[in-house]
Amino acid sequence: MKAGSGLPLWIIALLAALCLAVLAWTTFGFVVPFKHETGQAVLDTYFAGYDESAVFHMQKLLDENETAAKLLNAMYFGPELIFPALLTALLFLVLLRLGPVGSWFGRSLHPLIVKAVYLLPFIYGISDYGENIASLIAFGDSPSADLAAQLLPWMTRLKFASLVISFIVLARLAIGRWLSPSRD
Template identity: 85%
Template sequence: MKAGSGIPVWIVALLAALCLIVLAWTTFGFVVPFKHETGQAVLDTYFAGYDESAVFHMQKLLDENETATKLLRAMYFGPELIFPALLTALLFFVFVALGPVGSWFGRSAHPLVAKAIYLLPFIYGIADYAENISSLIAFGDGASTHLATHLLPWMTRLKFASLAICVIVIARLAIARWLSPRED
């Protein structure tokens, strides 16, 4: 099986390193201090999801704690502006580097399936930005707070579900590539 693109490995490695740096910035610069300040984790880190009652609880917590509100806003206007784009690019480049979709499954795939597979990283990126925007609105004072409160748990679920699907597809493809006979 041949590599799928001319994307150099160093570009993928650089994107992975940048993702780790920004993730560390988010974690140690905002998530940990937020937990220290409030005793509660940022909703963005609830991998299993949460419901509207958690959003209402967070709204109450932020109304009572100005420092936590500033930390959360700084996180969304800092590392959370660039992390989804970096991770989306990394996931997409990994998909491209793994080769054409037909080689992934051992047969030629329908063109729509191929396009859908390549869209998975972008679904993650859009969902992550939508979650961030919903958080800013839900924890603000705007007229759309109620709608954002209802959308926020769904955006988080969509973000983590699409990310999980990307990781599973990448793992499957990497294993298939590793197990396949090498062509010289």
């Protein structure tokens, strides 16, 4: 029996549906209203990344716009509190469902590389929560706001890098499994 083949597909489908629902809640409940209120996107949505100056600009914007600050705070204590955990679980379970990582790369991989692949979803989840915490600190009245503002762009880059690498690995594994002559 292959690793993960005993994992019911309905669990993965349920997690995917929950992820989409929470993503829709985030988008339509907070991101779109924030953009409407400020004319600027939430920093969490900058896929290409941003620098410290964007964080300082956002701090100034939030200091001047109480409604936007409340929206952002509610987003971090609402959907952003559960979305990283849901997506981490989904990515990890899909990896488990696809089976052993080393067997579809056409060669045997070093065990540390295999472990690193299985850790990718958790790196994403930890960095997403880290980004959320850094945002709350950077956009609050904390004495550590400047340090959090410096860390925030790096946390966002780590989040998106680990997410993209996870998707690439999952696509590669899915294609390898589909092309494998011994697929079920």
